[in-house]
Amino acid sequence: MVDLARKILFYDKLRFLITVGGVGFAVMLVLVQTGLFLGLMGNASATIDHIDADVWVAAKNTPNIDFARTFSDTLVNRVRAIDGVERADNLIVWFMRMALPTGAQEGIEVYAMERFGKWNLPWTISEGNVADLRRGRYLMLDDSATGRCGVFHIGDYREFVGRRVKITGRSRDALSFTTTPIAFMDLRLCQSLTPELDGQTSYIVVKLRPGVDAHRIAAEIRDRLPYVDVHTRDEWSYMSRNYWITNTGLGLNLFMTIFLGCLIAVMVVAQTLYTSTMDHIKEFGTIKAIGGGNGRIYLILAKQAIIAGICGFMIGAALTLLLKPVMAKANLNLVVIGNLWALTLAGTLAFCLTAALICFRKVSKIDPAMVFRG
Amino acid sequence: MSVLQAQDVTKDFYEGAGTLSVLKGISLSIERGEIVSLEGPSGSGKTTLLSILGCILTASSGAVVVEDQKVDCESSGSLAAIRRKSIGFVFQQYNLLPALTAMENVEYALNIKGQRGETARREAERALYEVGLADKTMTLPRDLSGGQKQRVAIARALAGQSPILLVDEPTANLDSQTGQQILDLFKQLARQENRAMLIVTHDQKVSEIADRVLTIRDGRLVN
Numbered sequence: 001m002v003d004l005a006r007k008i009l010f011y012d013k014l015r016f017l018i019t020v021g022g023v024g025f026a027v028m029l030v031l032v033q034t035g036l037f038l039g040l041m042g043n044a045s046a047t048i049d050h051i052d053a054d055v056w057v058a059a060k061n062t063p064n065i066d067f068a069r070t071f072s073d074t075l076v077n078r079v080r081a082i083d084g085v086e087r088a089d090n091l092i093v094w095f096m097r098m099a100l101p102t103g104a105q106e107g108i109e110v111y112a113m114e115r116f117g118k119w120n121l122p123w124t125i126s127e128g129n130v131a132d133l134r135r136g137r138y139l140m141l142d143d144s145a146t147g148r149c150g151v152f153h154i155g156d157y158r159e160f161v162g163r164r165v166k167i168t169g170r171s172r173d174a175l176s177f178t179t180t181p182i183a184f185m186d187l188r189l190c191q192s193l194t195p196e197l198d199g200q201t202s203y204i205v206v207k208l209r210p211g212v213d214a215h216r217i218a219a220e221i222r223d224r225l226p227y228v229d230v231h232t233r234d235e236w237s238y239m240s241r242n243y244w245i246t247n248t249g250l251g252l253n254l255f256m257t258i259f260l261g262c263l264i265a266v267m268v269v270a271q272t273l274y275t276s277t278m279d280h281i282k283e284f285g286t287i288k289a290i291g292g293g294n295g296r297i298y299l300i301l302a303k304q305a306i307i308a309g310i311c312g313f314m315i316g317a318a319l320t321l322l323l324k325p326v327m328a329k330a331n332l333n334l335v336v337i338g339n340l341w342a343l344t345l346a347g348t349l350a351f352c353l354t355a356a357l358i359c360f361r362k363v364s365k366i367d368p369a370m371v372f373r374g
Numbered sequence: 375m376s377v378l379q380a381q382d383v384t385k386d387f388y389e390g391a392g393t394l395s396v397l398k399g400i401s402l403s404i405e406r407g408e409i410v411s412l413e414g415p416s417g418s419g420k421t422t423l424l425s426i427l428g429c430i431l432t433a434s435s436g437a438v439v440v441e442d443q444k445v446d447c448e449s450s451g452s453l454a455a456i457r458r459k460s461i462g463f464v465f466q467q468y469n470l471l472p473a474l475t476a477m478e479n480v481e482y483a484l485n486i487k488g489q490r491g492e493t494a495r496r497e498a499e500r501a502l503y504e505v506g507l508a509d510k511t512m513t514l515p516r517d518l519s520g521g522q523k524q525r526v527a528i529a530r531a532l533a534g535q536s537p538i539l540l541v542d543e544p545t546a547n548l549d550s551q552t553g554q555q556i557l558d559l560f561k562q563l564a565r566q567e568n569r570a571m572l573i574v575t576h577d578q579k580v581s582e583i584a585d586r587v588l589t590i591r592d593g594r595l596v597n
Contacts, residue, residue, distance in 0.1 A: 002485055011473035286469040290463060290483050290530075291455070291487065369431055371430075372465070
């Protein structure tokens, strides 16, 4: 059977390229923006999602993991006493200034606790041993710090409030939403470097015994410690992500970008199909005159929309994959997961078909008698 | 045996408050293998009559009978079905699909008529061979001369064995030599393929190949 839809579409190659280019651009816009959003959201709760803790205890009204407040570090003992708790430890999350060899200072987000190894923190270590952190004034710095803090090696020293700390390890993939580099040090060292943290902690992380209900333990901790907030892992992860979505306009920004991307795709395909329909109106009239119905022409337009959608999606997807390593160099994590690919493809096809609908009305009005007019 | 009949066909167009009567009681009959030329001045109703006989327009009153079946004017679907089954068209402007080769133009028309695959391809090849374009099957319309385009249009109308061919001004866009070749082709095909052929024209040469010449003036047949 003659594939008229494809033949017409490829007959005018320039128009076809413009169409798929427009759709490709829109697809890339949606994929990159959503991918960056997912990446940032992943960073916003990366530590919560990786630390092996079922329940988090935080100071009252702590909005997210990065903006930590403090409370007494002795409360951990009362949490440990609750039946069903396997272990509980203090965790400090604190922004500090780190002096660089150049004399400049750079902000660092420090995660400090006593038994990192027990909590799967940091979750990816490229060099060094996390157990060494307890053995002196040592520091493990994430690879992502290279961009802001310059190249560093194991054995290098950096200064915090005028005191030298030795780098004994490197982690990988420990990123925060704020993009501030993350470092890991022992809890006591962190408290000694920052007088206001003396006897204080930011969080208590709680690991439950197998089969114990996290919500039940969270409720019991709330009863025993009414002046702190208690969250399960999922609640705290959601809260930390949601803070940035609702308080920074990030959610609205994403919505607007996706909306604009979809709008561009629809406009490009609709405009191209409409002008193409108008250009081929006499041909469609001929098809009707020789016995073809509206349905046949609708199928042609729908098929053209689908071909444009698929080709445009492939171009957009390829551009997104090309951008991924470029963005990684800027410490921007572009997360494009299987569901996002599938959803974007389905959305692209749906919007292209919607655009084709605009032409259906025009086609239905074509009078086959036009073929007898000169 | 009559394959196409018009019985007291009228056609009125409504323009604002007034009515314009284009056809005023036309009756005619065409048989298989017969070539009928329909002539008349511009605005006399030739094209309107051709459109009604081709089941593209519907008559205001009267009846059109195609292969002994009275045409149901109420359903656009049944009109299209009659066009697919019984009628082949040759248009003045050829109306080929520019993105398709000569072969595909004919094959696509066959697809519309319900023929698919190898059957349609063989039939398209046969039709193009009949009109002398066996060597141009893979050529796009833009690379064909006016006469060749008209031959492709004729092949498209011939393919599928429609018993009726309705032809609109077939020589209007051709030089006299090519026009004569096309008319000779019509004459040969009408006899050879036993098709009924109605040719609307201003060209006096058409009457030389026609079995009958009908003249229409002010919406009425005058001979």
